[in-house]
Amino acid sequence: MPIRFDQKPGLVVYITAGDPSLDASRAIAIEAIDAGADVIELGIPFSDPLGDGPIIQRASERALSRGVKLADVLEVARAIRAARPQAGLILFTYLNPILRYGLARFADDAKAAGADGVLVIDMVVEESAEYLREMDRTGLAPVFLAAPTSSDERLEAIAGHSRGFVYAISRTGITGKQQSMTADASALVDRIHRWSKLPVAVGFGISNADHVAQVAEFAEAAVIGSAIVELIERSTPETAPGAVARFIKGLRQSSTALAR
Amino acid sequence: MSSVILPSAPSESRPGRFGIYGGRYVPETLMAALQELEREYEIAKADADFQQELADLLRDFAGRPTPLYFAKRLTEDLGGAKIYLKREDLLHTGAHKINNALGQGLLAKRMGKKRIIAETGAGQHGVATATVCALLGLECVIYMGEVDMARQELNVLRMRLLGAEVRGVSSGSKTLKDAISEAMRDWVTNVRTTYYILGSALGAHPYPTIVRDFQRCISLEMKEQILEREGRLPDAVVACVGGGSNAIGAFYEFIPDRDVRLIGVEAGGRGTALGEHAARFSGGVPGVLQGTFSYVLQDDNGQIALTHSVSAGLDYASVGPEHAMLHDTGRAEYTSCDDARALEAVVKLARTEGILPALESAHAVAEALRLAPTMNPHDILVVNLSGRGDKDMGIIAQELKLEGATSLRG
Numbered sequence: 001m002p003i004r005f006d007q008k009p010g011l012v013v014y015i016t017a018g019d020p021s022l023d024a025s026r027a028i029a030i031e032a033i034d035a036g037a038d039v040i041e042l043g044i045p046f047s048d049p050l051g052d053g054p055i056i057q058r059a060s061e062r063a064l065s066r067g068v069k070l071a072d073v074l075e076v077a078r079a080i081r082a083a084r085p086q087a088g089l090i091l092f093t094y095l096n097p098i099l100r101y102g103l104a105r106f107a108d109d110a111k112a113a114g115a116d117g118v119l120v121i122d123m124v125v126e127e128s129a130e131y132l133r134e135m136d137r138t139g140l141a142p143v144f145l146a147a148p149t150s151s152d153e154r155l156e157a158i159a160g161h162s163r164g165f166v167y168a169i170s171r172t173g174i175t176g177k178q179q180s181m182t183a184d185a186s187a188l189v190d191r192i193h194r195w196s197k198l199p200v201a202v203g204f205g206i207s208n209a210d211h212v213a214q215v216a217e218f219a220e221a222a223v224i225g226s227a228i229v230e231l232i233e234r235s236t237p238e239t240a241p242g243a244v245a246r247f248i249k250g251l252r253q254s255s256t257a258l259a260r
Numbered sequence: 261m262s263s264v265i266l267p268s269a270p271s272e273s274r275p276g277r278f279g280i281y282g283g284r285y286v287p288e289t290l291m292a293a294l295q296e297l298e299r300e301y302e303i304a305k306a307d308a309d310f311q312q313e314l315a316d317l318l319r320d321f322a323g324r325p326t327p328l329y330f331a332k333r334l335t336e337d338l339g340g341a342k343i344y345l346k347r348e349d350l351l352h353t354g355a356h357k358i359n360n361a362l363g364q365g366l367l368a369k370r371m372g373k374k375r376i377i378a379e380t381g382a383g384q385h386g387v388a389t390a391t392v393c394a395l396l397g398l399e400c401v402i403y404m405g406e407v408d409m410a411r412q413e414l415n416v417l418r419m420r421l422l423g424a425e426v427r428g429v430s431s432g433s434k435t436l437k438d439a440i441s442e443a444m445r446d447w448v449t450n451v452r453t454t455y456y457i458l459g460s461a462l463g464a465h466p467y468p469t470i471v472r473d474f475q476r477c478i479s480l481e482m483k484e485q486i487l488e489r490e491g492r493l494p495d496a497v498v499a500c501v502g503g504g505s506n507a508i509g510a511f512y513e514f515i516p517d518r519d520v521r522l523i524g525v526e527a528g529g530r531g532t533a534l535g536e537h538a539a540r541f542s543g544g545v546p547g548v549l550q551g552t553f554s555y556v557l558q559d560d561n562g563q564i565a566l567t568h569s570v571s572a573g574l575d576y577a578s579v580g581p582e583h584a585m586l587h588d589t590g591r592a593e594y595t596s597c598d599d600a601r602a603l604e605a606v607v608k609l610a611r612t613e614g615i616l617p618a619l620e621s622a623h624a625v626a627e628a629l630r631l632a633p634t635m636n637p638h639d640i641l642v643v644n645l646s647g648r649g650d651k652d653m654g655i656i657a658q659e660l661k662l663e664g665a666t667s668l669r670g
Binding site (some may be wrong): 046047048050051053057061066069070072094095096097098099100101121122123124126127144145146147148149150151154158169170174 | 283284285286287288289290291292293295413431432437438441444445449450451452485545546548549550551556558560561562564565
């Protein structure tokens with residue numbers, strides 16, 4: 001299972017599959033890995049992404065308007081895995097597209113496509129018995145979210161059921177860029193570390209090298225989402241992979257320098 | 261339906277489950293708030309002072325009990341079952357929504373929350389929430405789809421007059437579903453200070469239970485009133501079903517009374533194709549939308565379908581989970597009424613009884629118009645008239661002109 005963070009800080013890079021096109025998503029992911037991403041979080045677009053902010057919501061709308069389906073996203077995953085077997089690959093989505101596809105079928109096909117894990121934003125540990133059985137059966141890593149509002153009891157369950165890494169939400173709120181990291185994030189990561197030895201990746205609002213360097217002080221990895229998706233939105237399908245690669249290289253270099 | 265696998269083992273005994281439906285499917289950030297709400301509600305429910313304060317406000321401020329009115333002319337005109345109307349339209353703010361808004365508003369105040377958010381489709385829940393916030397001195401933000409803002413302009417003005425901020429939602433279908441998503445996003449962001457007054461018996465546990473409990477007064481009164489008037493229970497209770505709060509309120513006390521038919525009426529819109537209606541039980545499959553597992557209108561890929569109804573309040577892609585259970589167990593029947601029949605029902609009720617129903621409620625009236633003539637004169641049919649039609653006058657005038665008002669003789 002290649003979910004691991006060899007560099008400090010590790011980088012998880014989110015892209016919405018099919019935005020701007022399936023081919024471009026594959027190319028962006030490969031370039032991102034080559035530029036220093038440890039894990040790719042590949043988003044399966046959903047019509048009603050209530051955990052996401054406007055940037056990722058627009059990306060989902062663009063992908064859906066081009067007819068992107070869950071099966072297409074699995075093909076993109078397969079292509080990324082074939083081209084870059086060393087990187088981690090997580091599928092990110094909402095529950096309903098998976099239920100409609102069939103939970104067991106989804107687990108089988110995601111595993112066959114080469115995914116390492118799955119993150120379902122509206123799946124909480126209490127409701128996840130059957131989901132966890134399927135993840136366990138196929139060897140996929142279930143990644144759960146932990147929030148600053150989660151109680152210690154919940155964090156224990158979240159850490160206990162997560163595999164690969166725990167995703168710590170840096171603040172209350174939806175996905176999107178923010179000005180500065182809040183104190184919420186480091187306190188949350190400390191609390192998660194009490195319950196688990198898994199790496200913790202901090203996400204929601206991480207958009208520049210300063211943020212990544214700050215995260216490196218208290219967590220194993222940072223998740224970059226909306227900043228990447230916005231960059232893709234401003235690029236053409238041809239220029240997007242290069243633009244994302246340059247952004248990640250810049251983050252990697254300056255955040256490492258800042259962290260020293 | 262065969263492709264759907266349940267997200268977890270169904271259990272009647274798990275809190276927040278209605279058979280296999282219901283549950284809690286939300287971003288982790290909201291879990292603490294939902295658990296706090298569940299806890300605080302259980303305490304409030306058992307607190308005599310809370311119940312008394314709510315009962316006083318329901319009586320003196322909202323206008324309960326509402327009358328159970330025998331629609332004599334309509335009954336004679338149709339020549340079948342005796343038709344009674346439960347007059348929720350006579351409540352303050354014009355619909356049953358005030359029952360729930362008062363209950364949750366008091367709960368929010370008790371929990372020390374100063375900021376209230378809500379979503380609204382037809383505007384009735386938004387007006388009820390804005391009203392309660394004014395009454396209790398709470399800050400109020402209402403999310404409303406831009407399509408709904410245009411067709412329910414009067415209610416937008418009412419909310420603003422009451423001091424609420426109305427935020428238009430321009431994503432997706434620009435209707436109720438998108439307003440709920442925006443309200444949930446606001447709640448995720450401001451969860452520590454904000455109370456979300458959800459307007460129907462849907463969403464994540466404990467909302468479907470809380471809203472049903474606050475609407476249960478409808479069937480409690482109905483039962484008492486019909487026993488007093490007729491000495492027996494009705495043969496059928498009919499209510500429209502959007503999210504399903506007025507219907508669950510009207511059905512709940514009759515669920516153990518197996519001889520009482522419970523009939524929910526969904527929006528048939530303008531056709532049976534996906535996107536042309538909001539008939540979840542005939543056109544949807546079980547899935548998860550906005551925190552709960554229930555019937556959902558969706559495409560083969562699990563993307564939520566757009567919906568259409570002449571009535572903004574019924575224009576929603578999912579339905580409360582308790583209705584999903586009542587549907588599957590056969591305890592309640594669900595049918596649909598299209599836009600045209602709903603408009604005919606508005607005219608019929610206006611001209612036989614002098615009552616202008618809301619377009620939502622007109623769907624239930626239309627079913628009564630169809631059903632009553634097939635029943636015996638000693639049978640009793642109760643229609644839950646969930647709201648009044650003032651808010652819909654613009655749309656009714658426009659639609660009837662298009663349809664040719666002169667052909668719709670009362």
